[in-house]
Amino acid sequence: MEQINLNLPQRQxxxxxxxxxxxxxxxxxxxxxxxxxxxxxxxxxxxxxxKISLIFMAxxxxxIITSVINxxxxxxxxxxxxxxxxxxxxxxxxxxxVIKLDKIQQVNLNQNFLHRLLNxxxxxxxxxxxxxxxxxxxxxxGAVAQALKAKLLEKDYxxxxxxxxNENDVDVVNxxxxxxxxxxxxxxxxxxxxxxxxxxxxxxSLLLVLFFQIFEKVRDYYRDEEENVISNFGSYLEQNFTxxxxxxxxxxxxxxxxxxxxxxTLLKYNNYxxxxxNKKLFISYGLFETKNTIIKSQRVQILKITQNYFxxxxxxxxxKILQTDSEDNTSKKGIGIDVPGVNQNEKNAILNQIFNKExxxxxxxxxxxxxxxxxxxxxxxxxxxxYFFISxxxxxxxxxxxxxxxxxxxxxxxxxTYKNAFFYFTENFLVxxxxxxxxxxxxxxxxxxxxxxxxxxxWHLNLNLGSVVLYTAGGxxxxxxxxxxxxxxxxxxxxxxxxxxxxxxx
Amino acid sequence: MDSFSxxxxxxxxxxxxKKTSLTPIAKRYKKIVxxxxxxxxxxxxxxxxxxxxxxxxEIEILYKLIGFFTLVLFLILYDFFALMAFKRKSFAFxxxxxxxxxxxxxxxxxxxxxxxxxxxxLKQGWFSRYLGLATIECFTAASxxxxxxxxxxxxxxAEQIKNMLLNKIINTELTEPPFEADSVDKKINLDTDxxxxxxxxxxxx
Numbered sequence: 001m002e003q004i005n006l007n008l009p010q011r012q013x014x015x016x017x018x019x020x021x022x023x024x025x026x027x028x029x030x031x032x033x034x035x036x037x038x039x040x041x042x043x044x045x046x047x048x049x050x051k052i053s054l055i056f057m058a059x060x061x062x063x064i065i066t067s068v069i070n071x072x073x074x075x076x077x078x079x080x081x082x083x084x085x086x087x088x089x090x091x092x093x094x095x096x097x098v099i100k101l102d103k104i105q106q107v108n109l110n111q112n113f114l115h116r117l118l119n120x121x122x123x124x125x126x127x128x129x130x131x132x133x134x135x136x137x138x139x140x141x142g143a144v145a146q147a148l149k150a151k152l153l154e155k156d157y158x159x160x161x162x163x164x165x166n167e168n169d170v171d172v173v174n175x176x177x178x179x180x181x182x183x184x185x186x187x188x189x190x191x192x193x194x195x196x197x198x199x200x201x202x203x204x205s206l207l208l209v210l211f212f213q214i215f216e217k218v219r220d221y222y223r224d225e226e227e228n229v230i231s232n233f234g235s236y237l238e239q240n241f242t243x244x245x246x247x248x249x250x251x252x253x254x255x256x257x258x259x260x261x262x263x264x265t266l267l268k269y270n271n272y273x274x275x276x277x278n279k280k281l282f283i284s285y286g287l288f289e290t291k292n293t294i295i296k297s298q299r300v301q302i303l304k305i306t307q308n309y310f311x312x313x314x315x316x317x318x319x320k321i322l323q324t325d326s327e328d329n330t331s332k333k334g335i336g337i338d339v340p341g342v343n344q345n346e347k348n349a350i351l352n353q354i355f356n357k358e359x360x361x362x363x364x365x366x367x368x369x370x371x372x373x374x375x376x377x378x379x380x381x382x383x384x385x386x387y388f389f390i391s392x393x394x395x396x397x398x399x400x401x402x403x404x405x406x407x408x409x410x411x412x413x414x415x416x417t418y419k420n421a422f423f424y425f426t427e428n429f430l431v432x433x434x435x436x437x438x439x440x441x442x443x444x445x446x447x448x449x450x451x452x453x454x455x456x457x458x459w460h461l462n463l464n465l466g467s468v469v470l471y472t473a474g475g476x477x478x479x480x481x482x483x484x485x486x487x488x489x490x491x492x493x494x495x496x497x498x499x500x501x502x503x504x505x506x
Numbered sequence: 507m508d509s510f511s512x513x514x515x516x517x518x519x520x521x522x523x524k525k526t527s528l529t530p531i532a533k534r535y536k537k538i539v540x541x542x543x544x545x546x547x548x549x550x551x552x553x554x555x556x557x558x559x560x561x562x563x564e565i566e567i568l569y570k571l572i573g574f575f576t577l578v579l580f581l582i583l584y585d586f587f588a589l590m591a592f593k594r595k596s597f598a599f600x601x602x603x604x605x606x607x608x609x610x611x612x613x614x615x616x617x618x619x620x621x622x623x624x625x626x627x628l629k630q631g632w633f634s635r636y637l638g639l640a641t642i643e644c645f646t647a648a649s650x651x652x653x654x655x656x657x658x659x660x661x662x663x664a665e666q667i668k669n670m671l672l673n674k675i676i677n678t679e680l681t682e683p684p685f686e687a688d689s690v691d692k693k694i695n696l697d698t699d700x701x702x703x704x705x706x707x708x709x710x711x
Contacts, residue, residue, distance in 0.1 A: 298682070324647065449622075450618070450622045450646040450647050450648035450652075451616065451617065451618045451622065451646050451648050451652060451654070452616075452617045452618075453614060453615065453616045453617070454614070454615045454617075455609070455612050455613065455614040455615070456612070456613045457611060457612050457613075458610070458611055458612075458613065461613075471646070471648035471649070471652050472648065473646075473647035473648060473649070474649075475649065476648070476649075476652075488522065488523070488524050489517040489520075491523060491617070492517065492520040492521065492522055492523060493517065493520060495521075495523065495602070495603060495617065495619060496520050496521070498619045498621070498622070499602035499603060499619050499620075499621065501681075502621050502678070502679070502680055502681055503680060503681060503682075504680035504681060504682055505622070505647070505680070506647070
């Protein structure tokens with residue numbers, strides 16, 4: 001790699017001009033297109049084409065000039081004296097972003113399609129604090145991007161080593177540890193497995209909406225054309241829709257859901273690599289849009305492990321890692337990173353890096369049976385009764401029979417959800433098990449707790465039942481409803497530990 | 507429970523947040539509650555009367571009356587609970603954390619340890635300034651809208667609390683979680699595990 005001096009202010013790659021141009025072009029096309037279309041159809045001038053092309057030219061020229069100015073006045077460098085990463089931009093409105101190196105939480109190298117063609121990278125620097133102190137460089141060459149990433153991390157290593165100096169053991173461990181790299185690559189077969197088994201409901205409901213829209217369109221179309229063979233067929237379809245077509249449609253649906261899921265997963269997570277170095281995970285994935293992320297283990301707030309029945313049989317599971325979210329930016333809320341299709345060993349390796357302790361699930365606490373009873377009444381019996389009365393008065397008798405499967409399905413859903421629900425309050429971890437088909441284990445460490453809220457409905461007072469919500473910087477975890485004494489004891493214990501140990505949560 | 511019994515910690519000896527004696531907020535805060543309630547009631551009734559006269563001409567008088575009485579009933583219930591809720595609002599600043607209790611149908615205890623505080627805000631509306639009251643808001647790194655807001659504090663007391671909390675924030679020094687040395691052995695084992703696994707995958711493909 002050629003020597004790159006990041007201490008001198010420098011511009012982005014010259015090829016990056018194209019990227020910047022497209023970056024301003026696409027939103028302006030989006031916002032001006034309706035206007036242009038209106039103009040195009042309204043105006044019946046003979047010079048119409050000329051006018052429009054003139055406008056186009058002007059806008060184009062304007063965009064080119066803005067992107068060139070953007071490019072010329074955008075400079076970035078590292079001030080190694082003050083340990084700051086600095087981005088300057090703007091011609092008339094100048095702005096200077098200064099990011100302390102040890103505040104940097106993540107460095108992402110992203111590539112979209114255009115970046116790939118030009119062999120460029122977009123660099124995103126994310127910090128833990130507010131979203132304002134966040135740096136983004138649109139287009140730099142691969143060499144610069146790598147050098148920048150290395151530089152930003154280098155500081156970080158020294159930071160970690162420095163903090164480890166307090167304990168002598170750590171000093172001995174760290175040097176050999178650093179060279180001990182580990183690579184987890186998610187194989188194509190694992191991706192296929194996870195692609196076939198995940199997100200059924202999500203994709204299914206999306207397709208259902210789409211299907212009904214198409215169905216409406218088709219029906220309207222047939223209504224317009226009067227008596228002919230197709231419309232006869234159409235009305236036949238309409239009349240016998242539920243009985244003849246339904247199983248067939250369901251089957252087609254299922255296959256389409258499978259294929260769409262598979263393709264989405266394969267595209268999104270193609271070539272998923274996790275490199276584990278010194279309590280950090282370097283993650284890269286994606287076919288069209290390559291994503292690069294770094295996760296520091298002490299920044300992880302919540303970890304979710306999701307697995308359903310099929311995935312268990314195939315030995316694959318989904319991991320989701322939630323880090324600190326910046327407060328005022330909702331779009332970034334809970335920076336979650338999905339790790340699809342890892343097997344048991346790989347999961348353990350990742351968990352080991354993040355938590356450094358073994359998670360033992362013991363002494364599970366079940367929610368009170370009242371939770372099931374109340375959910376059963378509200379979400380199963382109540383809707384069934386409503387449906388029953390509506391169909392009793394309004395529909396034909398055949399629709400009444402739907403009541404039975406409706407009742408059974410919702411009831412089963414509530415029962416299995418209740419059966420799966422568990423809380424594990426172990427010494428080093430708080431784990432919540434939940435879910436119906438996809439069973440999720442949500443894991444947090446007690447010292448990551450920011451705030452504890454306990455609540456009791458007044459009708460639970462005499463029953464000694466209570467609930468608790470634990471807030472972390474990456475999201476919250478709620479346990480409802482269980483024996484009040486256990487919860488109070490745990491809360492006291494967690495508070496005691498948080499306040500006594502004074503551990504850093506990030 | 508069993509995993510904890512073989513440790514020295516005895517739950518009975520830990521300070522119990524439920525047994526902490528909580529201080530109720532200032533009585534004068536009730537004036538603010540009442541004022542807000544009158545305002546809300548007036549707005550709702552105003553909208554209802556305006557709708558009665560100008561929008562709902564085609565609806566029968568019976569339905570209008572039913573709608574109106576439901577609204578009034580709802581408002582009375584709302585007022586009742588809001589006034590009751592005032593009584594529950596209480597707080598405690600313990601040595602290591604702050605507790606705020608509120609809620610009528612759902613009794614909520616919110617607890618924030620001082621070493622998790624990010625910043626503290628003292629707030630005063632125009633009416634509370636007139637009454638000499640203030641609200642303290644304690645922010646943590648937990649996502650937005652999860653701060654503790656304690657209303658109805660005497661201004662002087664609130665200032666003191668704010669200074670005390672700011673002091674705590676400045677003086678908090680967090681230590682890194684302990685790093686377990688034995689995990690290196692585990693790592694090496696896992697490495698060998700991976701080589702096995704790679705072979706398996708190669709064979710399968």
